[in-house]
Amino acid sequence: MNDHLYLEELQLEEDARGLTIQRFHKEHLKGTLEETFSETFLGSHIIRNYLMPFTSGITRFLDDANSGRAGKKTTAYKLIGEIDPALCAFLALKAIFNKIGVYHEGKPCGLTSLAIYAGGLIHDELRLREFDEEHHKWSQRIHDDFNKRELPRHKREEYMQKVFSKANLEWAIWTKSDMLLVGLALLNVFKEVTGDIEVETTGSGKAKRDVVKASPGLLLTVEKNSGLCEALFTTYYPTVIPPKDWSVDTLNVGGYHTHHVSPYPLVKGSKKAYREILKELVATNVLDRVLGAVNALQRTRWQVNVRVLDAIEHVYNRNIPCGGLPRANNRKPDPAPRNLEGLEADHPAVKEYRAYCFGIHEHNRRVVGKRVMAARSFQIARKMSKYDTIYFPHDLDSRGRAYPKPSGLNPQGPDYVKGLLQFATGKPLGRDGLKWLAIHGANCFGKDKLLMHERADWGKDNLDLARRVAADPRHNLEWTKSDNPCQFLAWCFDWAEAHAGPFPEQHVSKLHVDLDATCSGLQHFSAMLRDKVGGFHVNMTPNQQRQDVYGAVAKVTERLMREDFSSNEGVEIKDKEGKVVSSIPFANLSRAWVNFGIDRSITKRPVMVKPYSGTRTSCGQYVVEAVDEKIGEGAAMPFPKEDLWTFKMYGADKVWKAIPEVVIAADGAMKWLMTMSRLVGKSQPVEKRIEWKTPLGFPVHQYKFDTTSRRVKTFFDGKIIKPRLSEDLDTLDPRQMASSVPPSFVHSLDGCHLHATVSKAAEQGITDFAAVHDSFGVHACDVERFSLIIREAFVEMYETHDVLSEFYETAEQLISDELKEDIPPIPPMGSLDLKGILSNPFFFS
Template identity: 30%
Template sequence: MLRQLLRTLAGLNKHDKSGAILSRADPRNFLNMSFVETISKLDAERRRFTLTNTDTKVKVNYYLQTVFKNDIQRSLDILQLFKAKCNVNRTHTSFPRNVQIYTSCLCTLISHLASNVGGDDNDLAEIRLVIKEVSELPHHMLVSIPELQTNLIQKQLMVALIRHLDLVVKKSKQHTFARSIVYELAKQYSLNPHSFIEYISIEYPDLKEAAHSLWPSLEQHASSNGSPFNIAPFLNKDGSMSFDGLCEFIMSSRFNMSGDKRPMYAIYDSIDETSKSNFLQEYMLHNRERQVIVEQYCGALQRSFSAKQFNSGVTQFNRIHNAWLTRWHELVAKTLSSDSLLSNRVFKKFAFFLKTVPTDRLVSLVLTKMFAFTLVTGQIETITLVRALSSSFKKSIMADKTLKPIYYQLDHYLSEEDAIEFFGALIKVVIDTCKVPQDLMKCSSKHESPLFSSGYGKGTPSSPLHKAGVVILNDDVMRSFQSFKDILFCDSYLLPMLCPPVPWTSPHRGGFLDAEAPLVRSSDLHTTLAYVERAHETGQLSSLYNLLSALGSLAWTINCEMLEVFNEVLKADHGFLKLPPPIHLLRVESIARPARDSYTSEEDYTSAMRSYRKETERRTQEYNDRRGLRITYELMNKVANAFGVNGDIMYLPHNVDFRGRAYPAVSFLSHHNEDLIRSLLMFWEAKPLGSNGYDWIKYQLANLYCKSKLSMQQSINFVKEHKTEILEAASEPLKSSSWWVQGDNPWQCLALCKEIKKIEDSNEPPELFKSRIPIHQDGTCNGLQHYAALGADDDAARSVNLLPTQERNDVYSSVLRIVEGKVANDTLSGDKKLQALATKSQALLSRKLIKQTVMTTVYGVTFFGASRQIEARVDEVTRESSPKEFKELSRMQIASYIASVVLKSITELFAGAKTIQDWLIRNCIRCINSFEAKDLASFEDFDFFSSKRYRPMMWSSLSGFPVVQPYKHDPRKEIVTPLQKITFRQKTKLGHINIRKQINALAPNFIHSLDAIHLQMTCLAAKGADISFAAVHDSFWTHASDVETLSRVIREEFVRLHQSLIIENLREDMKYSNRNAFQLVWVENHCNKDFIQELNALRVQHNLKKCRKKEFWNSCLKYELSNPNDVNALVKHHKPQLWFQTKTSSKIAEQYDEDTKRTREVSVKTHTPILVPVEVLPEPPLGHFDVTLVLKSRYFFS
């Protein structure tokens, strides 16, 4: 957290706002960053911020206790001990770590003073002691403290003085003296008043006026005088906040507009245009205060299980269950409060947290998380539970004004490894302490069973042999607590914002006011951010910041009419559409266990038992899925009501994934959610429909209702034909015969039915009706559209509507026709098995059967993946069929056959796309299997013949965003805790890349990075055209009146994108990234005797140690990687054929020095390895499609 704050401040200082195109050769370009060096720096930073031994941890914890007891003198004395360690062994590897311990402890002391210093003489004296401590730092320590951290220390000292000044009687001698110290320090620190007040505004807003009084000449913006809300009624008795409490706060803190109780958006509509800006200004000031409170608590929502909480009556649970929860809470709290606990070796290291964090709150947090995570399926991986506890614990400290001063140093005092040990120990206390009451247990055991237990469960699909530690909830408790819903809602959430998001200005500043949602989301966040921060420093992210700020500034609100329907169906005992029944009514459908005496043979019985276990597992999984879905819907319903009850304005801050694709940075309730949630959302601003807006509403209804796309005229006719059903659905949506539920997207259909009824009932012409409903325009299999444009492929372009045509082309139907022809031919085959497969498949073929495979082909779906997709569709179609129908040919055999035909048909129709995919993959294999001398400097010994590689695929998107594929094998580390051995992956440790993922993911990631750029360009152009814009990747939304404007913009930006030499730029990135890299290739000994003879003579001159052949070759190759000229000269002179192994595990190699697909078997007996400069394959050939024709294509996006 300190590191994040420092990066934020660094970004403010370093950001180049020019956004000028950066040359690849510029040393600051992220393409010049070494992956190995980047990871090594991250690991060094991690080690710097790690307390490595028990003695140090105990001392630091004692120091923190003295700080928070306000024993400043004792704190300074201990600080001297930390400083003394920095004065010895200055060249030892521990020196940076010792300096950081001292610095973090000093920062915590100053932060504590900045938040809590008083106004008497003694307080000023303590501040002066700390100022003296800072001023007397020895030079060797000062130069080891990052400049930004030094600046932070200085700023917080200034804050402490200003807080003291704010409490002192104005114009008193003490006030005058303290004021003079402020000015003296400001001069000494060369403080910029503007940036300092900006810092105060973000970190200490309560002191903004006091700071302005010191520099009255600076312009002062309007600010609030503290929170106008009384938050106490919504908090738990221990000061924490529950999910219900937070939702209640949002509902109860309505902006008061002269007592008007209408939805806020209705009030806004009724105000004249000249008054709207004043209304919004006041409303947003009010909402910003609400947002501050929401963000303060949303990261650590929890229930309180203390007796005080339950005795207050704030509970939805029955009395007996409350008694058990209270008893468990008391037992754990008593154990943690015991003085003897700190004699335990583990807990002694975390004494500060046990002594300073209120015990009731800590116990409630642990119990809340343990119940919330295990009540869903009965158990949870320990590492998942521990990480959730750590995250919520740290965020709860941020919400606690007393403890907040430690927040930015918290990752230092409680690192990931420390948190695993600490919370593992706390979970063990709960397991040892809490027992299940006899009256709850179904079995008649005389012994009490533990409430929770621990063990080791099955590994993940990606690591089946790895047994993960798990925490398990008692079965009887799980059954009894099924309806304990509110605890399931207690987690860390990011809710939609009540005020506009902060404009993005750095990778760590933007979006939420204070909640942590970085610019980029990635499975390897630290590494991705390292590259993103470099791009930020050079101004290459300016357009991305503009995009995310524009997307986040769009105001939304809840459709209250749809919310009423959602609330109603949630009460239904039988569920509704995809909404499962209430949790207490859900059951695992039982199945009779096979009886042994019903089977004549052991083989038949074993087979029956296998089927029984498989079906039981399937039904249990189905129950868990439905239960999880119900919980999610109830969560979203609560949030929707919190924002909808007052018709509040909502904003959705956005961030991007590692490919640059934009997503709302909220946990739920966004337009990226499914049909029901989308139906709840509408734009805050209402716009008159204009001349064609009503037609577009009809178009949207028709196309959301029907499975196939209709033209505009067909849509208008559809609405006309179904007018009665539409109006009936709007008036009585829950009638048993309701028409809307048959739609493909029923909930959005219902929202449009209601909108049409309002238009029809309106007293004004449709063109004057003000509508908020978003209208979508979707691409036709957008990934294939990008491929068709990249390859200038006429046939493919026609199939995906890039060419202007009278009728819309359906790519799925086009593929289906080819598939049907191939299958029909196979029914005539002489191969009996093939004939049988084709005959059986013919009856199953449909557009729906192949649609998913066609859609995902562009994203690199494998044959296995395609087979699984089609098998799922076959299962749906044949669910009621007799098992005998599939006795000779299984569903999987049929699905595999259909998948192979579908993939061949797609290749036939989209030959250009397949050519580009192959080109991407072949170049990726070359790039990631290359070697660069500076990367190998970190390794004493390196095996060129192993599968370990350290160069991920990376490129720069056209906006300047760095796309670095994050797939690598993170080293595992095992930590022994009192609970069990817990294994976790170390993200900042150097691990070799995952070659399979790097290759398989390149094509889809490249296309995703293109659709991200198209979205970005379209959004910014829409902003320039002053129209609303929202998007779900390749589905673009706006008001009905602005559809045609957006339609033009979408086409113009697509054309502009594909006139940008995309493939050429990518190839140049690959060439530049590998300009100093070399490829391991093989030369055949027999055909190149002169070359091999001279090479061996040259290698003798290296004077390398004689050893076994591969070891000797490794030594030679490492030497030649740093000294490549002699070998390169030999290759140029003799021009031997070079063979490249695309897989290290395979003996088959392809010809390297020519763009052919000739292959040959290589071995150490017949070939010799050498390193040659990486050769990037030439660009694939292009067709003749003219991309500007997209401008005239009616059905390109529709």
């Protein structure tokens, strides 16, 4: 190993530790100064520990007051006696930790102001709950909008006060005195239960006042948790030397080389008992192919493509639209037109302009997180660009899916991050590589629905485009109009270079050419049940024509809509009170949809999530988003604005009904898995889990427990987390088990296919891999061989393993005798010949 690079790696890991601590303390100091400490990583962690004992204390206080043991019922009891104690505890804790300055020993807070603040939070929540009872649908729409837009608390409160005014309701029903008494009562309970706040009297005369301070014990608790949370807040950089291989001796210490990076296990979040099982499997060589695949991924040699980085930073800093790249600065609304001067605030033109401004501000607020991520990606890329080779340590989630540890810059990022990375070692293209590099250009541009030879021709036909872009990407911005602009830019550079001389097949290329699955979840379900219909639609049968499952569902959806052209029925329109006020004929809705266009963009996400326990609700959400996106891109408004929601829901209903006509096996397999998981949950086995192994032997343990505290949503303050108290977490939740196992089962098979593919390819001499769950990439010259390896690995998985029968054998042992009669039969096998996958180039393409 290069001694200089080893020393560089040690310094990088030490720098990462310093950056971790700096970032952690900066966030939490900011939270203290802005009185949002309860919402920080550390604040949330501490509140979680206090929630249960504080809730118990409030419950005792209310019980004592109600029984008369505490004497006459207090004003506080009368006001909050019917409110969930957990809700009171959560809101009061937010008030306490936002105000008393536990971080870096902030200034003490006045007792009166803290009590009024805490009481005010509970008052506001109480008013909103009463509003929800009286106007539930209206309330639900507002609540959903709040969650979608992520408005800060004070903005939510301002908006709701306006809503109350519009509904002729009083917002404030408690006086300040009421809020004070409620807050004082809760602070007193917190003090009695924990002893972690102190009340002192400061000043004298008119300046005399009572203040609340964090106790030394609370400050010590914060300090201890701060150290713990620093470790959880770790910043991970790429390494400049190969990461430590995963082996029986390193299963719990990660791929980094020093103590400066917090150690992590191979399987993130795993329990000690699971790690012991894993260690035994590794020691007996059961998981050789799994570890071999993960080690191959993290031994892949990468480098930053500096030319792409320069160009992307250029367009980013100038706010030039470029795919999913966010703007570097906020958008500014156009000045108000002069004709608005002197008009009343409720004039339609004024309202329209204000709505326009609101949309701009909403957009700015939503992209803040994306902007931070983009800036961080560029910063890390620039830092790592001086190294010829970098590596990305990987770990696995509980289902076996592989993830790089470094965030910001890694091969699984969005387009603008993927485009920044190329393999460190190039390979000559050869004839096959030249063809696949041409196909890669077409894929990146957005021509991935063409036949393979048509994509290759597209690449050849657009050599001049590649040359124009490569010559001056800062001024020739044609590349920014492609589907994946940053990866397409990297292709333009490489394609132009390949054709700079007379023999393009001799060009040494560093790009990774990716092959994407055709809805991998449906491919797995079709394989495990040999579903010939579903398999045809996801390119699992011999076929030189590319099938599009999303387009197939779109065609069925349109057929169902056309059947409504002559319908006499319609959708009832109700007011806020639930009374029917009108109806919209199905005929009108269906014709409007057909005119609008039911294409794959409408059906893609509902179909994509179906194998992962997609629901009717999620289908509706995705159709709404697809319609909004289509309108945002310039499509005509398909229906009157006031009835647009009905239009969207009608479309979602038809999409949901169309999916089972195309996606057959997935539905039956999902329902079977859900039933088996529910029965295991009801049986409460000693193991307290359901488990299975992937075809490569990777163990998956799934457990979803009951809790003593239900999840309580609040309008302004998020949701109460479920505290993990061991005495209350000893029973499985059958409902959650049923909903969580099907997607986890399919994800585990996704992970297994990746392990099988990478390990098989590594055995055949391929050394560099780009992998994103169901998208695998290698050098262009290796793609022809790799494409067949992908298909062979998949076929071998399902020809050598009946995954549902194996799941049954394990689950059946966990189901109690009295419930065994409820076990449903495994769905029957169809007639799909898996070997047909081997001759279909579109299986991954």
